[in-house]
Amino acid sequence: MNIQEKNNMKVFPLFILILLMYSLQSYSLTIDSIKYNSVVEKFGQLSISGNKIVDKNGNPVVLRGMSLFWSQLMGKYYNYECIKWLRDDWKCTIVRASMGIEEADGKWGYMKNPDEEFNKIKTVIEAAIDLGIYVIVDWHDHNAHNHAELAIDFFKKIASRYGDKPNLIYEIYNEPMKVSWIEDVKPYAEEVIKNIRKIDPDNLIIVGTTTWSQDVDIAAETPLDFNNIIYALHFYAASHKQELRDKARIALAKNITLFVSEFGTCEYTGSGYLDYEETEKWIDFLEKNYISWCNWSIADKKETSAALNVLGKPYGKWLDNDLTDSGKFIRNKIKSLNNVIFNSIKID
Ligand code: MG
Secondary structure, rough: OHHHHHHHHHHHHHHHHHHHHHHEEEEEEEEEEEEOOOOOHHOOEOOOOOOEEOOOOOOOHHHHHEEEOOOOOOOOHOHHHHHHHHHHHOOOEEEEEEEOOOEEEEEEEEOHHHHHHHHHHHHHHHHHHOOOOOEEEEEEOHHHHHHHHHHHHHHHHHHHHHOOOOOEEEEEOOOOOOOOOHHHHHHHHHHHHHHHHHHOOOOOOOOHHHHHOOOOOHHHHOOOOHHHHEEEOOEEEEOOOOOHHHHHHHHOOOOOOOOEEEEEEOOOOOOOOOOOHHHHHHHHHHHOOOOOOEEEOOOOOOOOOOOEOOOOOOOOOOHHHOOOOOHHHHHHHHHHHHHHHHOOOOOO
């Protein structure tokens, strides 16, 4: 055996050893990275720490997903298959069920059709629990402080049925309008929260702020004295820009937690032009500040905030051409930002 052959003999086992170590390492990486069966199994019971939402281990969490449209108008999307598609294809970690209360576009919500609307919300909550994602139960009302009894009764039912599930997030007043935080919204919120907390001591509760959930700075001056409370911040990117982000900054500095439970890529009307540049600025701001969000909305209405073209496909399985410009843009955002989360989850 010459020297060259001797060296080859040494190199060969070393090569095998390195190969073996490498494959063992990648095997353990695979085992290591797929740890959970669902999003909710990964993050568990959420709570508030400082101005952030944190998971069961105290680490900050950012949830990103879609809001459904007013339940009395787009109830067709309140089904299991649609929610499953939003998880599997859009990679949503959260969906928002927006239960209409009063009349909108000529159709009454929960006030006149309580059973019909309740059943839609129940379907979405139970789908989210089964699919292991988070779900916001949104009292989609602009005058909730005038319907406190009705809201209390509803949220007591929801808390009794689902308050022990980590999936559930309450949103008790979508968008108060030009009313007073101190005199109208806060007393309403205190009554509703008191009743929820008697049944469910811990799940997150989102409270709308005045001027269509923009005055988070005003809420931050006299916040609610309960645990795990979040304040809603809503924006429509073509209308609300740096001045609203400045209000959010003031609120965060006072150590309250914000949730963008609704936003559009378009004008405040829910339609008009799409402002991609401003939407990018907003999403950047939200990511930097660990603020969770839901985009408005899963609907096939003829308005630019709708994610779907008018097509009557209520069960998901949407093709690229079924999505509007806003729908395509937002789906890409959710998919890319939530990718790292879904990489650690095994979904059947
Ligand atoms: Mg609970």
